[in-house]
Amino acid sequence: MQYKLNRQPKFFILFFLTLSLLLTTSTRPVYSHWSDLSVAEIIVNDLQTEVTLTFPTGLTNFADDNRDSQLQPAEVRSHQTQLEKFFSQQIRITNKSNIQGTVGVQPLEIAAKTASSIQQPNTHSTLILNYTWAAPSQNKTPGLPEAIPLSKNEKLRINYNLFLPGVVTASCQATIVQAGAVKSFVFTPQNRDFLLAGNESIWDSGWSLLLAVAGAFAWGCVHAMSPGHGKTIVGAYLVGSRATPLHALFLAATTTITHTAGVFAVGGITLFASNLIDSEKLDPWLSLISGLLVAFIGLNLVLGRSKTRFVVRTSVFKKLKTKIFNNNWFLRTKLLTTNREEPVNLLNRGSWEREFKPVKAEISHHYHHHGDGRIHSHLPPGADGSPITWKSLLALGISGGLLPCPSALVMLLSASALGNVGLGMTLVVAFSLGLALVLSAIGLILVYAKRNFDKLPKQITAVKFMPAISAMFVMFLGLGITGQAMFKILGATQ
Amino acid sequence: MKTKTKPEIKSDILSWWLLIVVPLVGMVVVNFPPNWRLVSDKFSNQSPANLDANYRYHFSESLRNNPNQKEAIQQEIAFYQQRLAVDSRSGLNRAALAGSYLKMARATGEGGWFLLAEQAAQRSIADLPFDNKGALLVLARIAEARHDFVTALRFAKQAGSDNEDAIALEVTSHLAMGKVSEANAAAEALVNRIPNLGSLTLRALVRESQGRDAEVLQDYRQAMAAEEPGEVAGSARARSLLGRFYARRGQFVQAKALLKEALRLVPRYPLALIYLADLETRQGNYREAEGYYSKVSAYSGPVATVFDRIVFRGMARVKDLQGDAIESRRLRDKAEAGLRQEQVSGSGGFGHRRDLASLLLEKGRSQDVAQALALMEDEVKIRRDAVTLDTLAWALSAAGEWQKADRVMAEIRRSGIRDAAMFYRAGAIARTLGKDTESRAYFQKSKEIDPSFDDRARQAVGLGSYEF
Numbered sequence: 001m002q003y004k005l006n007r008q009p010k011f012f013i014l015f016f017l018t019l020s021l022l023l024t025t026s027t028r029p030v031y032s033h034w035s036d037l038s039v040a041e042i043i044v045n046d047l048q049t050e051v052t053l054t055f056p057t058g059l060t061n062f063a064d065d066n067r068d069s070q071l072q073p074a075e076v077r078s079h080q081t082q083l084e085k086f087f088s089q090q091i092r093i094t095n096k097s098n099i100q101g102t103v104g105v106q107p108l109e110i111a112a113k114t115a116s117s118i119q120q121p122n123t124h125s126t127l128i129l130n131y132t133w134a135a136p137s138q139n140k141t142p143g144l145p146e147a148i149p150l151s152k153n154e155k156l157r158i159n160y161n162l163f164l165p166g167v168v169t170a171s172c173q174a175t176i177v178q179a180g181a182v183k184s185f186v187f188t189p190q191n192r193d194f195l196l197a198g199n200e201s202i203w204d205s206g207w208s209l210l211l212a213v214a215g216a217f218a219w220g221c222v223h224a225m226s227p228g229h230g231k232t233i234v235g236a237y238l239v240g241s242r243a244t245p246l247h248a249l250f251l252a253a254t255t256t257i258t259h260t261a262g263v264f265a266v267g268g269i270t271l272f273a274s275n276l277i278d279s280e281k282l283d284p285w286l287s288l289i290s291g292l293l294v295a296f297i298g299l300n301l302v303l304g305r306s307k308t309r310f311v312v313r314t315s316v317f318k319k320l321k322t323k324i325f326n327n328n329w330f331l332r333t334k335l336l337t338t339n340r341e342e343p344v345n346l347l348n349r350g351s352w353e354r355e356f357k358p359v360k361a362e363i364s365h366h367y368h369h370h371g372d373g374r375i376h377s378h379l380p381p382g383a384d385g386s387p388i389t390w391k392s393l394l395a396l397g398i399s400g401g402l403l404p405c406p407s408a409l410v411m412l413l414s415a416s417a418l419g420n421v422g423l424g425m426t427l428v429v430a431f432s433l434g435l436a437l438v439l440s441a442i443g444l445i446l447v448y449a450k451r452n453f454d455k456l457p458k459q460i461t462a463v464k465f466m467p468a469i470s471a472m473f474v475m476f477l478g479l480g481i482t483g484q485a486m487f488k489i490l491g492a493t494q
Numbered sequence: 495m496k497t498k499t500k501p502e503i504k505s506d507i508l509s510w511w512l513l514i515v516v517p518l519v520g521m522v523v524v525n526f527p528p529n530w531r532l533v534s535d536k537f538s539n540q541s542p543a544n545l546d547a548n549y550r551y552h553f554s555e556s557l558r559n560n561p562n563q564k565e566a567i568q569q570e571i572a573f574y575q576q577r578l579a580v581d582s583r584s585g586l587n588r589a590a591l592a593g594s595y596l597k598m599a600r601a602t603g604e605g606g607w608f609l610l611a612e613q614a615a616q617r618s619i620a621d622l623p624f625d626n627k628g629a630l631l632v633l634a635r636i637a638e639a640r641h642d643f644v645t646a647l648r649f650a651k652q653a654g655s656d657n658e659d660a661i662a663l664e665v666t667s668h669l670a671m672g673k674v675s676e677a678n679a680a681a682e683a684l685v686n687r688i689p690n691l692g693s694l695t696l697r698a699l700v701r702e703s704q705g706r707d708a709e710v711l712q713d714y715r716q717a718m719a720a721e722e723p724g725e726v727a728g729s730a731r732a733r734s735l736l737g738r739f740y741a742r743r744g745q746f747v748q749a750k751a752l753l754k755e756a757l758r759l760v761p762r763y764p765l766a767l768i769y770l771a772d773l774e775t776r777q778g779n780y781r782e783a784e785g786y787y788s789k790v791s792a793y794s795g796p797v798a799t800v801f802d803r804i805v806f807r808g809m810a811r812v813k814d815l816q817g818d819a820i821e822s823r824r825l826r827d828k829a830e831a832g833l834r835q836e837q838v839s840g841s842g843g844f845g846h847r848r849d850l851a852s853l854l855l856e857k858g859r860s861q862d863v864a865q866a867l868a869l870m871e872d873e874v875k876i877r878r879d880a881v882t883l884d885t886l887a888w889a890l891s892a893a894g895e896w897q898k899a900d901r902v903m904a905e906i907r908r909s910g911i912r913d914a915a916m917f918y919r920a921g922a923i924a925r926t927l928g929k930d931t932e933s934r935a936y937f938q939k940s941k942e943i944d945p946s947f948d949d950r951a952r953q954a955v956g957l958g959s960y961e962f
Contacts, residue, residue: 039609043582052615110620126613171608175575177582182575 019213035207036170038124038162044178044196049093049101051129052108055172056160060086060125071125073107080105092159093131101131156196160187203214209423216411216427220434223407224442247393248443254397256436262401263428289488291482294410298475302468410430410474542757545751547731548715550758553723563727563760566602588614589629590740596632599639599645601727601762603799607789612636613630627653634663641846644878650850659689672879674703674909685933691721703880704741710739730760738769741776742913744946750775764790764801771920776951780812787812791796803829803849807856815950826857852885854894863892880911884919891923899923914944915955922957937945 010057038055057069063079074084083105093101106128163170172187178196185194408428413422501606507546522890541550551557574591578584592614599607606920611632618629632648640945646667661684668677681697694717721729737752752775756766771786787805811821833850851869867889872888883906890899903920921936940947 036612037606037609039606039613043579052613052617054609108616108620110616110623124609124612126616171606172609176612177575180576180579181580182572361933 003023004168005144036164036167038170040172042158042174042176042221044156044176047132049131049156050129051091052126053091053129054124054126056164057125059162059164061229062086064227065117066427067122069200071107071127073109076105076107076127087129087162088129090160091129092161094157095133095157096155098186099133104130104132106130143413144299158187158194158196160192160194163189176290189324212427213430216430217410219407220431220436221429221438222434223436224435246446248447249310249440250390251393251397252395252436252439252443255401255439258398258401259408259435260401260428260432263412263432264425285489287481287485290414291478291480291485293478295478295482297409300475301471302469302475375403382388407474410477412479504798525584526589542754544747544749545755548746549718549736549752549755551721551733551755555722555725557759564598567594567598567601571598577658583621585618585626586628588618588621589626590634592618592632597861603801605799608636608639612654628658631659631663632659634660637766638663638729641670641876643671655861658684658693662692662696663932665700669700669703670879671877671907672882674700677899678704680780688718689716691717691728693723694720695728695735699735703909703911705912707743707912714739726759727763730756730763730766734757734763734766734769737766737773737814741769741773742944744914744944746773746777746946762789762793764799768801768808775808775812775815776946778815778950783812783845784809803832803846803853805833807853810856815953824859826853830855830857848882848885851889855888863889867893878905879914880906880909880916884913884916887919887923891926896923900927912943913938914947915951915957918947918952918957 036056040052040054041052043050045053057064057071060071060083064076065075065078066072084103087105088103091103095101100209108126111309158174160172160174162172168189170189170414174187174194176183176185176194203469288351376402408431411427411431412424415427509607517952525676541554543894545901551634565685574594577587578591579753580701581587586746586917592611592929595607595611595614598604599611599788601821615629615632615636619626619633622629630653630815634646637649646663650663653660661680664679664680668674668680677700683695684693685692691932694713698713698717700712700714714732717732718729721732725805732915733756738745738748738750738754740749753766753770753773756763757770760766763958766822767786771790774783774786787809790801790805802960806825810825811823812830813819813825830850830853833846833853837844847869854869870882870886870889873882885901887902887906889897890896890902900920900923903923908921917936917940921933924930924933924936933959944951
C-alpha cells in the first residue's frame, strides 16, 4: 500500500509533464489580415537582386502627397531618396561577406494611357527595389559596371522588417527565384530572416558545419559515458580476462563501426526512397515516420530507464513472454518464482535494461538451458578463463554495436526531417568517432587499472536521473517532429 | 526474485496505460480533432441516395485521379513561375500567373493570393500594355471582389465585349449591383455564345433573382448535362448554388443531397460547407451545423479568409438558438472585429459594409442601429440588389423608419425575387404600418415559397414573430 502511494505522485508528475509538452506539438494559429499583408517577388540576377514589393501604403505615408493611399510614380520619384533610405533600413539583403546591398527604388512604370485606364482605389502600392553590391574602390575599372556580380551560388541573407508597428499578425508572402529555382517564404514579425543558399552544399556551410561536427563529436563522447554500447561487455571482458590494450581498442572499434554501419543502413534506405519518390511529397512523410520512430524510441528509453528509478517490475510481461515462447512454462514459472538472483544479460541488446552487476569468477550458475537441452551462458568470451580469439572479439563487438542507438538515430532522422540526409550521415560519423574515442579510453583505462576495479564506478546521485531525463527529451523531440510533419502533410493535402 | 502480488500487477498495468496510452491520446486530442473529418470525407465516394438522378456527377472515375484543387493550382503556379524564371519580362506568362494566383485566392479565400494576383497583373501590364486581356480580367475580378463593381465593369469592357470571361464578369457585376435586366442580357448572350456549365449556372442565378423558379431548375439541369470531366470546381459550385435554391424553398432533402454531392466532388468546398451548416441550423441539428462550420475554419488554417466572418456569424446564430448568449456574443464580436478591420483599410479592402451592417443589426443593440443604417445608406449608392435592399429595410425598421422601409420592400418586390424571409419582412413592416391585408398576403406568400419557414428560420435571419 505504501509502495503504491509512493509511486502514484511520480506517475502523475510524469503524466502532466508529458501532456503539457504535448501541447508544443499543437501550434497556436495566428490570424493575419488583408490590411497587414504584403507580397514580394524576389529575383536574384547576376548583378542585382530585384524585389517587386506590394505593401500597405500606410507604411510610407510620408511619400503619399495626395493621400490617395497609393504611391503614384511622380510621388515615388519626388521622394526617392527618402524611400531608399527607408527601405534600406526595413529590408536588408546582405551577401556572404555580410555587406548590405544598396537599394534603388523605382515605381512600377506603366504607360500613362494604360495607367489611367487601370487606375482603381487601393490601399497597397507596388514598388521595385533593386539591390546591388558596390565593387571595392581599388577594383573599379573605368567603363565597367561598378556593381560586383553575384554568383549562382551566392548566399544572400534577407532581413525583412517592413511590418505595421504593433501588428503581430502582419506578414509578407515572398516568392524567391534564384538560378531557375523557385522558393516561397512567409516573413512575419517572429520570422524575419531568410537565407538564400543557392546550390546548397554542406561544404559551404563553413563555421556552422564545423560547429555541428564538433557538437556531434562531443555528443558522441558524452553519450558513450551513459549506459549502453557494450561498456559492460567491454568492462566485464577486460576486467575478467587476460586482455591487452590492442584487444580493448579492437573491441571498441568494432562496436563503433558496427553501430555506424547500422545507422548508415537506415540512412541509405531513406536516400534510396527519396530518389524514387518526389522529395516534396516524401519529406513530410519521412518527417512523420522519423518523428514517430524517435518518439517510440524515446518512450522505450523512458520506460526502460524509469524501471531503475520507479522500480516497475515486468513480471506480467515476462510471464506472457515465457508462456508464448516456452512450452514448459509451468516449470519455468516455478523456477522463476524461486528466490534467486537473475543472471546478467550482457548480450541482450533487445532490452535497454542495464544492471550494473559485477561479473564474478564463480560463474557455474550462469550456465543454463532454455528447455532445449543446450547448456550455455550469456557471459562474454574469455570471462570464464577460456582463450580469447579475434573471431570472438569481433562477434562481441558486432553484437554490442548492432542495434543503432537512439541518439544517433535521432540525429540522422532529424537531418532527414530537415531534408539533408547527407549532413546527417556526416554528423553520425563524427558522433561515432566521439563514441569510439571514449569506448577506447574506457577500455584502455580498465586494462591498465583493472586491478583497482572490481566493479564499475558508482554513479553520483544527480547523474542517476540523467538517463531518464535524456530519454524523455528524445521522446518529446520525436513528438514535436511528428506534430510538425502532420501539419505539413495536412497543409499539403488542402 | 520476489513474486508480485495482485495489486502490484494491477498497478503495473495502470502504469503502462498512463505512460503509453495517455500521452498518445493526449497528442491525438490536442492535434487531430478537426482533421478526423478528413478521414470520413475520403471514404464518402458514393452519391447520396436521395439525390435526383439529373444532379448526379457522372464522372466519378475521373475524381480518383484528380489531384485536389489546391494542389492542381499550385502546380499551375509553379509552372508559370518556372517560365518566368527563364524570361521575367514575358507579359503573357505573367498574366497567366496572375490568373493562377486568382484561382488560388478564390479557392482559399486568402487575401495574400489576391494581392499576388494584383501585383502580377499590374506587372504584366507594365511589360505588355497592349492587348493584355488576361491581366485586365484579373484586375477586373479583383475589383469585383472588392465590391468595386464600376471598376470591374470598366476593366471588362476594356478586355472586349466578345470575350467570354468579360461577359461573365458583366453578369456577376450587374447582378451584384441589382441591375437584373442588364445581367440577364449578358447571361443570354453568354449562353448563346457558349452553353456550358459555367454560362448556364450564371443564367440560372440571374433567373433566380427574377423569381423564375421553373426556368432556374431547367438551367441547372442543362448545366449538369453539359458538364465535362475535369471542371470539378465548377460542378461543385453549381450543385452548391442549386442546393441553396432548394433550401430556400424548404426542400431540405434534395438540398442536403446536392450539397453532399458537391462535397464529394470537392471535399473542402467552403461554399457547400457553409450552406450545409446553414441548412442544419434551420433543421435544428446544431451539433452538425457547428461541425460543418468548424470544418471551414479547420481547412483554412491560421490565415484569415473571407469565410471567417460567415463562420463566426453562423456559429453565433447556432449558439443563440441553443440559448448560449455569452458565446454567441463572443463570436459576433470576433466577426465584427474582422469586418471593422476591413472598413479601416478603406475601399481597398474587401468592403463588406453590408455584412457589417447586418451583423450590427443582428446584435440587437440600439447603439449599433445608427451605424448600421449609415453603412447601408453608403452601400446602396453602389449596389441595389435584393439582399442589400433587404438589409437596408431591416436597418430602417430597426431605426423606426417604417415608411422608408416599406418603400424599399416595394422595390424588392418589383424585381420579382422569391424569398420567404424578404416577404416575411415585408409582412412585418406592413403590419406595423397597419396594412393588415397586405401583411397577410405577404405572410401567405412567404409560406408558399418556403412552407418550413418557422420561428427558428426567422430567428436565424433576425426576424421576430409578426404573424397574426
